[in-house]
Amino acid sequence: MTTIRHFEERGVPETGQRGMSSSVHSSVGQEAVPTGVCAHLSDEDYIGSTHRGHGHCIAKGVDPKRMMAELFGRTHGPNKGKGGSMHIADMSKGMLGTNGIVAGSVPLAVGAALTSKIRKLGRVAVAFFGDGGANQGVLHECMNLASVWKLPVIFCCENNGYAESTPVEYGLSVANVSDRAAAYDMPGFNVDGMDVLAVFEAAGEAVARARAGNGPALLEARTYRYYGHTVFDNPLTYRTKEEEDHWRARDPLLTFRNHMVAQGNEITAEELDGMDEEARLLMEEAVVFADASPLPEPHELYEDVYGDYPVEMMRRGANMPV
Ligand SMILES: Cc1ncc(C[n+]2csc(CCOP(=O)(O)OP(=O)(O)O)c2C)c(N)n1
Numbered sequence: 213m214t215t216i217r218h219f220e221e222r223g224v225p226e227t228g229q230r231g232m233s234s235s236v237h238s239s240v241g242q243e244a245v246p247t248g249v250c251a252h253l254s255d256e257d258y259i260g261s262t263h264r265g266h267g268h269c270i271a272k273g274v275d276p277k278r279m280m281a282e283l284f285g286r287t288h289g290p291n292k293g294k295g296g297s298m299h300i301a302d303m304s305k306g307m308l309g310t311n312g313i314v315a316g317s318v319p320l321a322v323g324a325a326l327t328s329k330i331r332k333l334g335r336v337a338v339a340f341f342g343d344g345g346a347n348q349g350v351l352h353e354c355m356n357l358a359s360v361w362k363l364p365v366i367f368c369c370e371n372n373g374y375a376e377s378t379p380v381e382y383g384l385s386v387a388n389v390s391d392r393a394a395a396y397d398m399p400g401f402n403v404d405g406m407d408v409l410a411v412f413e414a415a416g417e418a419v420a421r422a423r424a425g426n427g428p429a430l431l432e433a434r435t436y437r438y439y440g441h442t443v444f445d446n447p448l449t450y451r452t453k454e455e456e457d458h459w460r461a462r463d464p465l466l467t468f469r470n471h472m473v474a475q476g477n478e479i480t481a482e483e484l485d486g487m488d489e490e491a492r493l494l495m496e497e498a499v500v501f502a503d504a505s506p507l508p509e510p511h512e513l514y515e516d517v518y519g520d521y522p523v524e525m526m527r528r529g530a531n532m533p534v
């Protein structure tokens with residue numbers, strides 16, 4: 213969680229200072245969700261992510277230094293600087309990509325889960341999406357299919373209360389996104405997304421079920437983004453300072469710290485401070501690393517667009533594989 217926090221607090225403004233024209237979305241405030249979920253996954257498992265996906269990448273094990281290079285459009289990024297913040301994929305970590313298409317993660321994760329089932333790989337896939345994504349048609353098709361075929365996939369809704377400036381209550385037909393699980397005959401979990409241990413517990417149950425072959429689950433985590441939708445947005449035009457203060461008082465890092473220190477036997481405040489400093493220093497290194505990495509050459513523009521297999525087939529004039 214602290215690595216995600218430092219990455220966002222440092223990386224988002226640094227990207228802005230480098231004249232990148234793409235939007236960058238900070239997930240500060242939402243760290244407990246990817247952390248609690250991905251703690252149950254190995255590099256073999258898959259996740260699909262969102263436009264607000266830096267935390268998903270870090271929780272899944274993608275190198276923050278290379279991620280910083282990707283944000284700055286540099287060749288040492290996981291996608292050679294051609295993807296940017298909303299297209300960070302790292303197949304060596306089972307990270308199918310941050311994604312500029314709302315709910316775009318969902319069919320990718322369901323496809324990965326289908327592969328796992330057909331090939332008997334024992335892998336689980338998680339689709340992260342927002343409360344706005346919860347109303348996209350593709351999610352509902354995917355939940356239905358995953359339930360019918362009992363696919364090992366978790367639908368994880370990060371409900372941060374807003375889709376851009378639209379409050380969740382305005383656009384959702386039910387009280388909770390997780391209520392919709394019933395329509396697809398799968399379990400629905402609803403957890404406090406500011407409490408990493410609550411997320412960890414519910415995600416553990418959902419992942420264990422999926423891995424055992426019992427099919428999908430819908431996990432809704434209620435959370436909050438501290439900043440605007442993008443760096444260009446002033447959230448106080450659609451929400452109040454009091455609301456922001458309420459959520460900030462329930463900060464996931466602070467809550468976890470207080471809990472662990474009060475327990476007194478797992479980790480000390482000094483050890484937590486040490487981790488915090490380590491993450492801060494890592495981001496210093498990441499910025500230096502990213503700045504030292506070259507920009508892609510113009511001729512690289514058309515490389516890495518298609519995989520070798522279909523390109524070869526197209527050259528031979530064969531039909532695309534179905
Ligand atoms: C298919 C599609 N429709 C609309 C958009 C524009 N858009 C980008 S983010 C966003 C809101 C998403 O809200 P939510 O799913 O709650 O995610 P959050 O930003 O809160 O993390 C919209 C409408 C898009 N990128 N893709």
Ligand SMILES: [Mg+2]
Nearest residue numbers: 342343374375
């Ligand atoms: Mg949202």
